[in-house]
Amino acid sequence: MEDKFKLKSKVYFNMEFTQFLEQVSGSRAFIVSDSIMEKLGYLQKAVDSLNKAGISSVTFTGVRPDPDINVVAEGMRLYKESNADVLIAIGGGSTIDTAKGIMYFSWHLENTTNDKMKKPLFIAIPSTSGTGSEVTDFTVITSQGEKVCIVDDFIAPDIAILDSTCIQHVPQHVVVDTGIDALVHAIEAYVSTNATDFTDALCEKAVKLIFENIKTIYNDIKDSNARDRIQNASCMAGIAFTNTGLGINHSLAHAMGGTFHISHGRSNALLLNAVIEYNSNLERSINEYAANKYAKLAKILQLPARTNREGTVNFIQALSELKKYLGVEESIRALGIDQDEFESSLEHMAEAALGDRCTPTNPRQPSKEELIHIYQKCY
Template sequence: MYKICYKTELCVGKGALQQLSHYKNEHILVVADPFLKKSGQLDAILANLDASNEIVVFTDIVPDPPIETVVAGIQSAGDSPISMVLSVGGGSAIDASKAMYYFAKKQGAFQDALLVAIPTTSGTGSEVTDFSVITDAEKGTKYPLVTSEILPDVAILDADLVLSLPSNITADTGMDVLTHAIEAYVSTKATDFSDALAEKAIKLVFEYLPRAYKDGQDVEAREKMHAASTLAGMAFNTASLGVNHSLAHAAGAKFHVPHGRLNSILMTHVIQYNANVSLSNRGRQAPDKAVAGRYQAIAKLLGCSASSPILGVRQLTDAIRKLQRKLDMPLSLRDYGVAPDAFAQHKTEISQAALRDGCTVTNPRVPTAEELLGVLENAF
């Protein structure tokens, strides 16, 4: 038996921001990315709120939000009896707001507060997940907070908010969506429900991400990628993830590569490892037929012949490489600019941290630290 809860109310499509007009007489803590404030976009979003609401705005958000940011956000509310936490931005802003919400409630504040998320990127799916990743800057370690208590009550998905997203961020966040969907699909906790969500997200990414990257004003592509992000988030919220994210969490804390870009760099190497399939034709192979079969199913979904599990894995990785080239993505850590000496210094620590990461538990192949080190070295 397994249980699934799709708690978050989704407000989707053009004009979805009008949902904000329904909230009245609330004490709202707004947690937002700072550039939204500077650009005036945040003011335009908040203009949809009724004048009866009292608002406190916190915008001291940085990528990979540290514990200090969470504390500062809670303190910014002062003695105000917060009845709603409204997060506006990318994954960092939403993750930070979820952590603020959680820890404030543990301290006796924000007790009956509503948690509302408005994503301004199409990538993390954080608006429909009970995950939040917080960084200990001193230790250079990321800590996932996983609890249904931080699953947003409402998510407002208005694709107009991502029309001006730069192409490089479009690519990074889009590849994050693909990683979420593929990892959920091969997870040991995958179900018919998560499979359906992941399959749709994968198809949408391959069809619409290149379009959104090429032309940010392609409204249809933006809307489809916004939906793909949420679908993939719903998939991995029930099925969880795997070592692609475990390695990305650990390596991201050391090398500060954008999360989606790091996931992209690792992706084909993780697929190869999980399926135990070499991407070359040299040597005899004993693939994990069950795992390789899952990747084969994805390849077929994308229109590949995938006549065998091994061929399916190779065709899927080829398709991913082709997509990466369309998005001008680096194919290795070295290509991104990670220095060899820095890699050598941290690689063992990264592999050990990845082994302890919560996402590793549901990876389809049970790894050792040495095997994860091998994946990391292949990605360098």
Template sequence: MEKIQLHTVIYSGKNALDRLKSFNDKRVFIVADPFIIESNIIEEIKSRLKVGQNEWKVFSDIVPDPPVENVVAGVQEIAAFKPDLVVTIGGGSAIDAAKAMKEFASKIYNYEKLPLIAVPTTSGTGSEVTSFSIITDSSKGVKYPLVADSLLPEEAILDTELVQSVPKTITADTGMDALTHAIEAYVATNANEFSDALAEKAIRLIFDYLPEAYHDGNNAIAREKMHQASTMAGIAFNAAGLGINHSIAHACGAKFHIPHGRLNAILLPEVILYNAGLEGYLNTDLNPAADKYAYLAQMLRLPATNSAIGTRSLIKSIEKLRSGLGMPADFKGYDIEYTEAVKVDIARSALQDSCTNTNPIQPKNEDIVAILANLR
């Protein structure tokens, strides 16, 4: 028996932010990226909350890979302010932090109902529709994925105007993050027909529109399609799970502080090779994931006369996309400590990551180390 649950109500399209006008006479706790304050985007939120009818408090002490300390500070401010709802606007870090703040505030202070509305300003994390929140323990250099249905936002607002000014590098990083979400969900152990349909559509949209959004940020159609693809990929992996691409990226990100989407892009071809069971040019005894990778290649109209050729075609198309976005293929350009001991430590952390549980094959420590060895 499979459980298909679509919890978050999504508002998408032109003027989607106007949904906020529905919240009259509410005390609103706003969690926002610092950029949202500096660029004055926060006024887009405040203006729709109807001055004079609402009270709000803004928490903007958000940093990439939100640490435990940020979450604790936010929980304390929620307790003092006593809001009726939480609105979070920004990238994945702001949304993840807000989800964790709401979760712990509700449990510690016994809030019966504290709705969370997520307004993403990047097209990649899918956090606005998932039951995941990634929190970092800075003292240990470890990322902890929190997973609970109660972390799902009640509503998500996808307003394309908010992503028009996203810089090219962030467009690339977040776009490749969304692609990784969709591809990992497609071969995850909990994949089903519903998650596959969303993943397939997200993958199509990303290959079609990510280069356009990257090269012309003012292309409203490309921005809208990428925003929707990101959310589709989020729904897909929330249902199906992820895999070792994300497990390794979480572990590497905590150590190297390289953007998460960029890490996913670097890892994706190597992880596909591993999951498919492709070794050199010996294409015998392929893993079942190879058939699904080959189907994606066919969908993208790439050569795929058999599963091995299809998988290799998919990998080449990802590498071509990655290169066209000006992204690195390995860690050679980074000044990081990359000893064998570090690789072993990353592998150990990746194996303990909850995303590994739904990878199509269960890796050993040496498998992760071998993947990492090919990246420098």
């Protein structure tokens, strides 16, 4: 198979999103947002900017965390009525995922009814720095309590606008959850079986930027330089993993988050160290491919890495120290999840993770029993 690198989205950064929207071409916009962005006034700014461009707007603010199919269906109904030729998502990962879901399922519905849907100009404006959803062809929608990962080039935004003023009101726990999610994106893309020189460069830079800046915005979200760096890192990691795929850290997090309603970033954080230990196979004969990659990241962070094992161990230790500084719990149990309930869910969660779209590109192909062991180790 020939290697390739794709970037469908045109990325604008270090600018205010209003400047761009005032120059958009179109006749009618459908804006997907949430109640927080509406309350903070960003939604109205978007509407006003589009008005200056001569574009009328219909808004949908029914987005909720971990969007489910019912929210998407409600949005689809309004979207169809709007006859919009511009689709704008302004908000966090859940908002952008919802907009992607609306477009994806609308497209499939139109195809089954023989109506030809004209693809709108899709603009994504993230208000958190973590998912990278503004540049990916991924979306995660919850259906009947299960998180379903959809991957399709059709849903990648045409334009991503990185305006870090949109993240200046983010609370500390969201800084942590989204920041570590972005970090996991970069780490998993780096060790993916589909990694290339192009994606490696983005991952290395993203990991470095996150380690250098996340503590700063954790302590002071008003630091605009650190906000810009973290937002750029999140986007870079998104570009990387849309090319490489992810791994079992995300597969396990999707299943656990859907079962116990733990935020996606926190789920990833709680599983991260155990997944790296598994991928590098530190307990037995070392997996040289994964361990070599982790050791390279250790070197980038100026940690001792004379051997792959030493580098991997020190990288894991650096992640532990970072998570402790950011107040991440040391175990799943610390979230107050009942042990019996957790144990009874292990089989189902492991099966879901095994079948997840992120699992095939993991550097080690796990068995169900190995995934159960990772969950147990993290509990």
